[in-house]
Each structure stands twice: as C-alpha cells, then as structure tokens.
Amino acid sequence: MSNQDGVQRRNLLWAIMALGFGQGSQAHAQSAGQMLEELAKAAAAKRAGLPTALPSLDDDLLLASSQNEGEAGIRAALLQGADAAVGRLGKADGFWGDARVRIPLPEPLSSMQKRLSPLRLSVPLDSFQMRLNRSAESMMPKAGAIFVDTIRSLTIDDVVKVLRGGATAGTDLLKAKSYTGLVSLMTPPMAEAVQASGAGPALDRIQARYGSEIERLGGWGSLKNYSGAPITLPAPPPPEVTAPATPPPPAAAAATKAKAGATKTKAVTALPIPPPPPPPPPPVVLDNPLKNQLIGFAVDRALDGLFVYIGEEERGIRQDPARRGSDLLKRVFGSL
Numbered sequence: 001m002s003n004q005d006g007v008q009r010r011n012l013l014w015a016i017m018a019l020g021f022g023q024g025s026q027a028h029a030q031s032a033g034q035m036l037e038e039l040a041k042a043a044a045a046k047r048a049g050l051p052t053a054l055p056s057l058d059d060d061l062l063l064a065s066s067q068n069e070g071e072a073g074i075r076a077a078l079l080q081g082a083d084a085a086v087g088r089l090g091k092a093d094g095f096w097g098d099a100r101v102r103i104p105l106p107e108p109l110s111s112m113q114k115r116l117s118p119l120r121l122s123v124p125l126d127s128f129q130m131r132l133n134r135s136a137e138s139m140m141p142k143a144g145a146i147f148v149d150t151i152r153s154l155t156i157d158d159v160v161k162v163l164r165g166g167a168t169a170g171t172d173l174l175k176a177k178s179y180t181g182l183v184s185l186m187t188p189p190m191a192e193a194v195q196a197s198g199a200g201p202a203l204d205r206i207q208a209r210y211g212s213e214i215e216r217l218g219g220w221g222s223l224k225n226y227s228g229a230p231i232t233l234p235a236p237p238p239p240e241v242t243a244p245a246t247p248p249p250p251a252a253a254a255a256t257k258a259k260a261g262a263t264k265t266k267a268v269t270a271l272p273i274p275p276p277p278p279p280p281p282p283p284v285v286l287d288n289p290l291k292n293q294l295i296g297f298a299v300d301r302a303l304d305g306l307f308v309y310i311g312e313e314e315r316g317i318r319q320d321p322a323r324r325g326s327d328l329l330k331r332v333f334g335s336l
Contacts, residue, residue, distance in 0.1 A: 073332025081313035082147040090140025096133035101305030108217035135193035136302040150178040171311035226296030228289025235283040
C-alpha cells in the first residue's frame with residue numbers, strides 16, 4: 001500500500017468514526033504528545049505500585065503502537081476485559097467456585113455424576129471434576145500473555161466493526177479471529193496443569209472403576225470431537241551443575257606455600273576440571289489419546305469461560321461510564 005493510499009484510508013476511518021460518534025473529530029482527537037504523556041503517567045503509576053486505569057497486560061507498548069485513538073480504545077477495552085477475566089478465573093475457585101463457568105465432566109461422566117450424587121456415591125467423579133477445574137485456574141496467567149499477542153493483531157478494519165457493533169462486538173470479533181489459534185497455544189499449558197493437578201491419573205482410576213458403565217452408555221462420545229493426537233510439552237530445564245569446591249590446603253602444604261612466598265617462589269595449584277554439562281532432557285510427549293481428548297475438552301471450556309467475562313467487561317465499558325477508567329476509554333465509548 002502506498003503512503004497516499006494509507007493517508008486516504010486513515011482519513012476515511014476518521015470520517016466513519018466521526019459519523020458514529022455524532023460529534024466532530026476535533027473533539028475526540030488526541031495528539032501524539034498527549035498519548036505519550038498519558039502512557040508515561042500510567043507506566044510510572046504501575047512502577048510505583050499505584051492503581052492505574054489502563055490495563056496491566058503490556059498496555060503501554062500495545063497502545064503506543066496504535067495508529068489512531070479508536071484503535072487504541074478498542075485495544076484498551078479488550079485488554080482490560082482480558083486482564084479482568086484472567087484475574088477473576090486465575091485464582092483458587094475461579095472456575096470451581098463459579099457455577100457460570102465451572103467446567104463440567106464430559107459425557108457420560110456428567111450423567112453418571114448426577115445419578116450417583118443423591119446416593120453420595122459420586123465422590124470420585126466430584127474429585128475428578130475439581131482437578132479439571134484446578135487445571136484451568138492454574139494455567140490462566142499464561143492465557144493472559146497469549147491474549148496480548150492476539151489483541152495486537154487487530155486491524156483498522158476490525159476497529160470500525162467493533163465501534164459500530166453490539167455490546168460485545170469486540171469480544172465476538174476477538175473470539176472469531178483467535179479461537180483456533182488460542183486452542184493450539186493453550187493446549188500445552190493446560191496439559192501441564194492437568195498433569196500437575198493429578199487429573200490425568202484420576203482419569204485412569206475413573207476408567208478402571210466405571211469403564212463397563214461408560215461403555216454401556218455409549219463410550220466417550222462427547223470427547224470424539226477433540227483430537228487425541230500426541231501433545232508435546234516443553235522440555236524441563238536441565239539440572240543445575242555445581243562445580244566442586246576446591247578443598248583447603250592441608251597444614252603442611254600451607255607451611256610450604258608460606259615458605260615459598262618468603263623466597264618469592266610461587267606455587268602453582270592445579271584447578272579441578274568441572275564435569276561436562278549433562279545433555280538437555282528430551283521434551284515430554286503425552287501420547288494417551290483419551291487423556292489428550294480430555295485436555296482438548298478442558299481447553300475449550302476454559303476459553304468459553306474466559307470469553308464470558310471478557311464480554312461482560314466490554315459490555316460494562318460500553319454501558320457504564322464508571323467502568324471506563326481511562327480518559328481514552330471515556331472518549332472512544334462515551335458518544336456511542
């Protein structure tokens with residue numbers, strides 16, 4: 001695209017935004033100096049540990065790269081929504097304690113759980129479900145970093161759609177553009193979380209205890225839509241190698257060294273040769289198809305929960321002025 005085309009496109013965007021806002025563009029324009037000053041104040045506040053209205057997920061870099069105020073406002077709103085959702089769900093009972101987003105058991109386990117619960121026989125299934133939700137809670141911090149990169153990819157054309165869209169237009173667009181990529185990126189951290197929470201071994205116990213009943217009910221049909229392909233986890237860090245300490249010289253050697261020093265003759269002490277570093281550990285490959293399908297199910301439901309609360313935050317920013325913490329959000333969404 002030529003520079004002239006780029007200028008024309010930006011001018012067209014400003015015209016559309018002015019029509020959508022119902023006010024002149026001059027009332028909403030923000031100079032580069034004002035933008036930098038606002039970002040500098042926000043960054044200084046964060047470094048000092050003070051509250052800041054801007055989102056906390058690398059927002060100064062993200063907003064500084066914006067080409068106009070509308071784009072910056074959309075990015076800020078989505079960042080604020082993602083930050084709020086990750087913070088809400090990435091803590092103890094974030095998923096497990098919230099019936100709205102709690103990850104259920106896949107069928108037929110969910111139906112079995114409902115039948116056994118009144119008889120107080122569902123404890124193994126309840127424990128398995130809790131471990132699955134704990135897995136989702138523990139991998140939320142990594143999801144936050146992934147969302148930042150995804151929001152960075154929004155284009156100017158996307159901004160127009162969001163500004164003229166409904167209460168969750170930004171969230172819906174983000175989900176449509178990024179869902180497949182997010183599933184791929186979030187599968188390894190979810191797999192690590194499932195391993196760490198004990199949900200993997202719990203599935204083995206469930207299969208051993210209820211296997212015949214599962215088959216009678218049609219098997220793991222609800223997991224068939226999820227891939228059972230091997231999942232490769234990052235290799236664990238190599239063990240640290242500590243160099244052996246040099247033993248102190250015995251008394252006789254110390255006396256000889258002192259005498260040699262008196263006659264200006266330096267003794268040479270051979271240094272120990274450190275052992276070679278161990279080879280890096282190989283990456284961990286999870287190759288159990290059923291467990292990998294379960295991981296895919298958990299990722300899907302965790303993302304559903306994230307987008308529920310990102311959308312809720314966006315709706316609040318659009319409808320409630322008190323939720324628009326920064327002047328930027330007040331200007332962009334104040335006249336919609």
